[in-house]
Amino acid sequence: MFDALSTRLRETLARLTGRGRVAEADVEAAMREVRLALLEADVNYRVAKEFVARVRERAVGAEVLGSLTAGQQVVKIVHEELTALLSAGDRTLHLSGSPAVVALLGLQGSGKTTSAAKLARHLVHQGRRPMLVAADPYRPAAVEQLVTLGRQLDVPVHRAPPGTGVLETARGGIHVAREQGRDVVILDTAGRHTVDPVLMEEIATLVAATRPAETLLVLDAMTGQEAVNVAEAFRAAVPLTGLLLTKIDGDARGGAALSISAVTGLPVKLMGTGEKTDALELFHPDRLAGRILGMGDVLTLVERAQEAYDEKQAAKVAEKLRRSTFGLDDFLDQLQQVKKMGPLGQLLEMLPGMGGLAKEAQASVDRGELKRIEAIISSMTREERGDPGILNASRRRRIAAGSGTTLTDVNRLVKQFGEMQKLMRRFGGSGGRGAVPFGRQGGARR
Amino acid sequence: MSAARPDRADEPALEAGLERSRGGFMARLHRLLGRDTLDEATWEEIEEALIAGDVGAALAARVVAAARRRRDGLPPEAAVRAELRALLAPREADWEPSSAVAGQPLPVLVVGVNGTGKTTSIAKLTARLEGRGRRVLLAAADTFRAAATEQLRAWAERLDVPVVAHHPGADPAAVVYDALDAASARGLDVVIVDTAGRLHTKVNLMDELAKMRRVIDRRLPGARPEVLLVLDATTGQNGLHQARAFHRAVELTGVVLAKLDSTAKGGIVFAVEDELKVPVRFVGVGERLGDLVPFDPDAFIEALFAPGEAAR
Numbered sequence: 001m002f003d004a005l006s007t008r009l010r011e012t013l014a015r016l017t018g019r020g021r022v023a024e025a026d027v028e029a030a031m032r033e034v035r036l037a038l039l040e041a042d043v044n045y046r047v048a049k050e051f052v053a054r055v056r057e058r059a060v061g062a063e064v065l066g067s068l069t070a071g072q073q074v075v076k077i078v079h080e081e082l083t084a085l086l087s088a089g090d091r092t093l094h095l096s097g098s099p100a101v102v103a104l105l106g107l108q109g110s111g112k113t114t115s116a117a118k119l120a121r122h123l124v125h126q127g128r129r130p131m132l133v134a135a136d137p138y139r140p141a142a143v144e145q146l147v148t149l150g151r152q153l154d155v156p157v158h159r160a161p162p163g164t165g166v167l168e169t170a171r172g173g174i175h176v177a178r179e180q181g182r183d184v185v186i187l188d189t190a191g192r193h194t195v196d197p198v199l200m201e202e203i204a205t206l207v208a209a210t211r212p213a214e215t216l217l218v219l220d221a222m223t224g225q226e227a228v229n230v231a232e233a234f235r236a237a238v239p240l241t242g243l244l245l246t247k248i249d250g251d252a253r254g255g256a257a258l259s260i261s262a263v264t265g266l267p268v269k270l271m272g273t274g275e276k277t278d279a280l281e282l283f284h285p286d287r288l289a290g291r292i293l294g295m296g297d298v299l300t301l302v303e304r305a306q307e308a309y310d311e312k313q314a315a316k317v318a319e320k321l322r323r324s325t326f327g328l329d330d331f332l333d334q335l336q337q338v339k340k341m342g343p344l345g346q347l348l349e350m351l352p353g354m355g356g357l358a359k360e361a362q363a364s365v366d367r368g369e370l371k372r373i374e375a376i377i378s379s380m381t382r383e384e385r386g387d388p389g390i391l392n393a394s395r396r397r398r399i400a401a402g403s404g405t406t407l408t409d410v411n412r413l414v415k416q417f418g419e420m421q422k423l424m425r426r427f428g429g430s431g432g433r434g435a436v437p438f439g440r441q442g443g444a445r446r
Numbered sequence: 447m448s449a450a451r452p453d454r455a456d457e458p459a460l461e462a463g464l465e466r467s468r469g470g471f472m473a474r475l476h477r478l479l480g481r482d483t484l485d486e487a488t489w490e491e492i493e494e495a496l497i498a499g500d501v502g503a504a505l506a507a508r509v510v511a512a513a514r515r516r517r518d519g520l521p522p523e524a525a526v527r528a529e530l531r532a533l534l535a536p537r538e539a540d541w542e543p544s545s546a547v548a549g550q551p552l553p554v555l556v557v558g559v560n561g562t563g564k565t566t567s568i569a570k571l572t573a574r575l576e577g578r579g580r581r582v583l584l585a586a587a588d589t590f591r592a593a594a595t596e597q598l599r600a601w602a603e604r605l606d607v608p609v610v611a612h613h614p615g616a617d618p619a620a621v622v623y624d625a626l627d628a629a630s631a632r633g634l635d636v637v638i639v640d641t642a643g644r645l646h647t648k649v650n651l652m653d654e655l656a657k658m659r660r661v662i663d664r665r666l667p668g669a670r671p672e673v674l675l676v677l678d679a680t681t682g683q684n685g686l687h688q689a690r691a692f693h694r695a696v697e698l699t700g701v702v703l704a705k706l707d708s709t710a711k712g713g714i715v716f717a718v719e720d721e722l723k724v725p726v727r728f729v730g731v732g733e734r735l736g737d738l739v740p741f742d743p744d745a746f747i748e749a750l751f752a753p754g755e756a757a758r
């Protein structure tokens with residue numbers, strides 16, 4: 001469904017091919033679709049309304065720059081405005097105090113405990129010495145969950161005997177941390193909803209007494225229209241310093257975070273991108289902006305790829321792409337890299353127009369199709385691998401027989417490769433942000 | 447293990463949470479809606495209220511258009527209510543989960559994304575079933591999340607029901623298999639399977655779930671398992687994506703809408719029921735064992751329009 005929506009948005013914008021100045025009628029048509037895209041992404045309806053009004057004002061009569069079309073110019077404005085909203089506040093984690101206290105709070109099930117462990121790991125990697133404090137005495141086995149995670153990470157967890165108050169537990173943890181030379185204390189608090197006066201009072205007291213350097217609201221990326229009320233209510237009880245957005249590895253578009261930043265000015269500081277404790281990332285406003293519109297984000301892909309590749313290799317691939325000598329060997333190499341980098345779907349979803357393909361590609365990796373691809377490619381001659389264009393029917397039959405696959409498998413791979421090659425050439429040539437791929441060049445869909 | 451919650455008023459669980467503090471999401475329109483004819487701006491406000499309640503932009507537009515088209519003389523509020531009611535799937539009154547095959551336990555597979563309230567809902571459902579004289583066994587098939595088994599065990603102890611569990615990281619399908627065996631051997635009535643939360647976009651994890659379902663179908667042919675999706679009431683439009691994916695993987699028979707005691711609206715269930723025809727069976731309205739209420743479509747709609755305490 002959101003694929004359909006972003007496709008429609010893309011199509012609407014693609015129709016706006018005019019140059020010179022952006023016409024009012026164009027903007028009207030585009031803004032209807034933008035509004036729907038925002039609402040589908042769970043952006044608060046009031047925020048969406050104001051946003052659309054602001055963009056409309058900026059877009060009507062705007063000069064269409066350089067080689068852009070009117071549609072692309074509108075996208076540029078939309079993207080800039082979204083990014084600006086998401087860039088609210090100061091995104092750095094401030095860890096002053098000895099120890100520095102970081103309190104995580106939020107609704108039930110938003111992901112606080114997992115995030116606490118991820119944050120601990122993140123800090124260890126930065127040379128910090130964190131300690132976790134289990135301050136959720138209510139949910140059965142919440143303490144055990146944190147203790148287990150702490151053990152896995154080799155980070156100490158402070159827990160108090162049953163019956164200990166939350167405040168006492170936290171104070172005890174801070175005390176122990178100081179004694180043991182731990183420099184950050186992460187408080188994992190119980191989930192609570194904002195209409196529970198007793199628990200809101202409890203968190204207010206806890207935060208007032210422990211004076212955290214960071215008080216982060218942990219927000220599920222799938223949260224709906226209620227997000228703003230939730231943030232406002234927590235903010236009324238405690239001085240929040242930012243958001244930690246969780247479960248962004250699914251297909252939620254995270255409009256809730258945008259709404260909160262727009263209304264409260266709170267920055268998103270961190271993002272949870274998976275269930276494992278290493279799945280925590282710093283927040284990049286322009287990436288979420290792209291995601292909310294379903295535009296994808298080439299930047300993230302490039303950066304991620306850089307982490308997994310060494311730079312020379314990256315330069316080599318870029319050069320090959322430029323010269324269009326990117327062959328099947330490189331393709332296999334890419335797939336293996338992608339596997340190393342994490343869920344393929346996640347990566348591909350960042351590419352414009354690849355939403356649908358992403359799921360299938362992920363599926364093929366999951367089903368072990370990588371093995372089949374490896375078999376097929378290794379049954380090719382070097383010449384064939386370098387230039388799949390020469391693969392005629394008899395060569396394909398030979399490869400199928402040699403790799404123990406079927407002709408259909410081989411055909412599918414060659415076709416897939418062709419599509420990928422096209423796509424990559426486009427990115428290789430466009431060189432980043434400027435060419436947000438709307439318009440005729442569309443995406444490779446199936 | 448877990449302390450009692452700080453004291454709170456002992457309100458009856460049956461007062462569905464959403465009525466309590468702020469009223470239903472349509473309540474603020476109550477006065478506007480009362481009129482006989484509405485102007486354009488008011489219809490627009492109705493549409494916005496529906497969107498604000500997580501009904502979704504497309505569905506909200508559809509409901510309003512249909513309400514406006516009605517020629518049966520219903521006043522606007524009643525027309526909107528009727529259109530919303532029509533989105534909800536048909537269901538039998540007084541439904542209770544029961545086994546399709548006499549003498550065989552009813553398998554109940556509980557699924558959903560991370561943190562929606564599966565384990566807690568299972569505890570509540572167990573309390574409800576045991577209270578009606580049904581004997582329940584719990585299967586700890588969340589072998590992934592840290593201390594998930596301990597969480598289920600804590601509830602089972604409180605409820606005094608048996609649990610079948612394996613070691614962390616074990617194959618969840620094997621847990622299911624053993625649990626079905628244990629329940630059959632002991633002649634128990636219901637086996638509730640607690641599964642690990644999983645994002646519906648993770649193909650391998652959805653496959654894993656499908657495998658659990660296949661184990662059930664193979665071990666108890668003809669059993670017609672209940673497959674319940676636990677949706678968090680604070681979820682927005684993603685809820686529909688979740689429901690679709692889980693339905694495709696394991697064929698849902700019902701939805702549990704958890705956490706409706708928060709300020710959440712739960713409007714996404716209209717889209718879910720309308721598209722998938724899978725009925726909401728229960729609503730979670732708190733963290734205590736008694737906080738599970740059978741879903742009553744008429745009461746739900748009534749509550750959407752009910753003014754909150756502030757407005758009373």
Ligand SMILES: Nc1nc2c(ncn2[C@@H]2O[C@H](COP(=O)(O)OP(=O)(O)O)[C@@H](O)[C@H]2O)c(=O)[nH]1
Pocket residue numbers: 108109139191193558559560561562563564565566567643676704705706707708729730731732733737
């Ligand atoms: N307020 C409220 N909290 C709930 C409800 N159901 C579950 N929870 C809480 O939500 C959190 C996650 O629940 P859990 O059952 O562990 O979720 P799971 O990961 O889906 O199994 C816990 O803190 C529960 O106490 C409900 O109906 N209302």
Ligand SMILES: [Mg+2]
Pocket residue numbers: 564565588594640641642643
């Ligand atoms: Mg669970």
